[in-house]
Amino acid sequence: MVSLPVPQTDAGHDGLAAFRRSPRRALLALDFDGTLAPIVPDPEQARAHPDVLPALARLAPLVGTLAIITGRAAATAVRLGRLDADEAPADLTVLGAYGAERWDAATGRTRTPGPHAGVAAARAELPEVVSGSVPSGQAHIEDKGGALAVHTRRAADPAAALEALRRPLTELAARHGLHVEPGRLVLELRPPGMDKGAALTRLVAERDPSVVIYGGDDLGDLAAFAAVERLRADGVPGIRVVSASAEVPELAAATDLAVDGPAGIAALLAALADAAHEADPDPRD
Numbered sequence: 001m002v003s004l005p006v007p008q009t010d011a012g013h014d015g016l017a018a019f020r021r022s023p024r025r026a027l028l029a030l031d032f033d034g035t036l037a038p039i040v041p042d043p044e045q046a047r048a049h050p051d052v053l054p055a056l057a058r059l060a061p062l063v064g065t066l067a068i069i070t071g072r073a074a075a076t077a078v079r080l081g082r083l084d085a086d087e088a089p090a091d092l093t094v095l096g097a098y099g100a101e102r103w104d105a106a107t108g109r110t111r112t113p114g115p116h117a118g119v120a121a122a123r124a125e126l127p128e129v130v131s132g133s134v135p136s137g138q139a140h141i142e143d144k145g146g147a148l149a150v151h152t153r154r155a156a157d158p159a160a161a162l163e164a165l166r167r168p169l170t171e172l173a174a175r176h177g178l179h180v181e182p183g184r185l186v187l188e189l190r191p192p193g194m195d196k197g198a199a200l201t202r203l204v205a206e207r208d209p210s211v212v213i214y215g216g217d218d219l220g221d222l223a224a225f226a227a228v229e230r231l232r233a234d235g236v237p238g239i240r241v242v243s244a245s246a247e248v249p250e251l252a253a254a255t256d257l258a259v260d261g262p263a264g265i266a267a268l269l270a271a272l273a274d275a276a277h278e279a280d281p282d283p284r285d
């Protein structure tokens with residue numbers, strides 16, 4: 001039996017108490033990169049921490065809703081996380097592209113919006129903008145289909161390369177009606193109108209949970225943390241869990257419970273499964 005970590009806020013304590021009272025009415029949503037999957041230099045090599053999938057599979061039948069809300073395309077998160085494998089949870093929702101896309105394990109179907117003209121136009125100009133801003137090899141473009149990400153983690157000076165790109169990418173985004181999403185040594189150009197807070201709020205409206213737990217590690221997760229705060233103001237208990245890293249100190253101030261990266265998240269999921277099982281030992285079908 002894994003013991004639950006102690007939240008650092010009263011609201012976090014209330015959220016955990018609400019989870020223990022009725023785990024079957026809880027909604028748990030987690031970010032992918034940096035939260036379920038350790039950060040690696042090449043985005044294509046990201047994989048869920050080995051303890052994550054078993055913990056999710058154990059938790060899924062014990063809670064009301066289990067979801068992943070990610071900046072990745074939904075299909076990419078499913079593929080990299082092996083979320084459609086036999087050992088993955090049978091009941092899981094992935095909201096990709098900051099909530100613009102959706103995949104449900106129950107149906108195996110993915111819903112994606114149509115192509116965005118601004119993304120297509122930015123795609124055509126992006127290589128020249130990048131090569132005009134940083135020396136060759138100091139930035140890598142990740143084409144996500146519905147969005148474009150420019151990474152500098154593999155640069156000699158990643159922070160300096162990111163700063164050199166910030167203005168030209170912001171101008172490119174503005175020319176084509178796109179939103180700039182800053183993240184861990186990455187700047188993304190994506191369609192406006194959706195963020196992880198809106199995605200979480202919509203899922204909560206659909207599922208009507210008695211408690212909401214959201215875990216994230218990056219600036220894009222702050223919108224979801226803000227959504228948890230709004231839900232709390234409306235009377236729905238919630239916990240903001242941070243997968244802590246030295247790279248994103250901004251999240252520390254907006255959290256109820258900090259754990260040590262994806263390994264800490266996996267341990268938390270296992271502890272939540274234990275607590276849910278103790279409260280209600282008969283998993284649903």
Ligand SMILES: O=P(O)(O)OC[C@H]1O[C@H](O[C@H]2O[C@H](CO)[C@@H](O)[C@H](O)[C@H]2O)[C@H](O)[C@@H](O)[C@@H]1O
Binds near residue numbers: 184185
């Ligand atoms: O919302 P998330 O699931 O956290 O996705 C956010 C972005 O994460 C990915 O980039 C980050 O992870 C990479 C792999 O570890 C790392 O190399 C990079 O430095 C990080 O920024 C992903 O590549 C993006 O498309 C996601 O939007």
